[in-house]
Amino acid sequence: MDSIKNRRSIRKYKQDEIPASLLNDLLEEAFRASTMGNMQLYSVVVTRDKQMKEKLAPAHFNQPMVTGAPVVLTFCADFNRFSKWCRARKAEPGYDNPISFLNAATDALLVTQNFCTLAEEHGLGICYLGTTIYNPDQIVEILQLPELVMPVATITVGYPDECPSQVDRLPVQGLLHDEVYHDYSVEDIDRIYAYKESLPENHRFIEENQKETLAQVFTDVRYKKADNEYMSGILKATLKKQGFEK
Incomplete structure (x- = not known):
């Protein structure tokens, strides 16, 4: 696919809205990604509202594409839905532990990459925000994520208003x-x-x-050692708050 070979992160977007039907179709296709035990341990929060994007921006170090993109997608590791299904069917779930978080995070990231590839093939631009795992506590609060739901990736999406040079890759x-x-x-x-x-x-x-x-x-x-250690503390505390650490 040429869109893979020629891909680049887009940080400036036209203000054209992404049709809901297109976005939903791309997400539905992305959900065909491989998944642990066919459990689909992920959820996606779609943010279009200007005020909600403004609330999310500080969690992403106020990078301008958060408020500038028509759509912001937060991909979450989600064992909440599956655990509720288990209990409703007389089965006791045991997914309040780090390995379950890792399984759900892997599911969510596979879906994230699927979506990015599909979006770019359809002429959309995306930017991956690694800041999601730096400030998960803020995102949990803003998006009202319940126990056993943890944000792992954020993608800004829109029609490109720039064509930056491709960045290098190692051989x-x-x-x-x-x-x-x-x-x-x-x-x-x-x-x-x-x-x-x-x-x-x-x-x-x-x-x-x-x-x-x-x-x-x-x-x-x-990526300083002191910053990494500080944010690791936030990550551990948020995993505990969300029920993945005892």
Whole structure:
């Protein structure tokens, strides 16, 4: 599919509405994704209302595409629905644990990727927001998610109003391992990251952040240890609040 080979994240959208019929059809097709035990352990919250998008924006560090996109989709790991079905059928569920969260999160992410691929094939633009797992507590409150429901991915969707350059990807040889995992030598790392480190935009990135290497931009600026530990605490607390941790 050309839409996969040519894909890029879209952060600026036209204000044309996405027809509800198209969005529903794409989601219905996305729901054909593989799923643990055919349980479909996910739910999707569709946000079109301007005020609701404004409420969600701070949870996503006020990235402008949250309020600028016609539609924001929050994909959730959901064992609530299945557990209620179990109890209604004289079966006692045991899904208040981390492995159940991981199963439901995997289901939700498979559906998320299916939707993104389908949306782009139909001429829509999307942007994946990793901030969902940074501030899950805020999203839980805003979207009124009950116990055993946890947000895992947010996608902004709309008709593109930009065509940014594609970002680089590591060479396929650096990602594949035949039969078993082959650990990387220093020479392997140099070869795999050579192209990324050679790009002018990444050289500018280093200069703007006053660092010596591109790796330092990631470790010291973008994804710092202290931030990771802080947000890990929020994630653990929210998993407990939502019933996936005892």
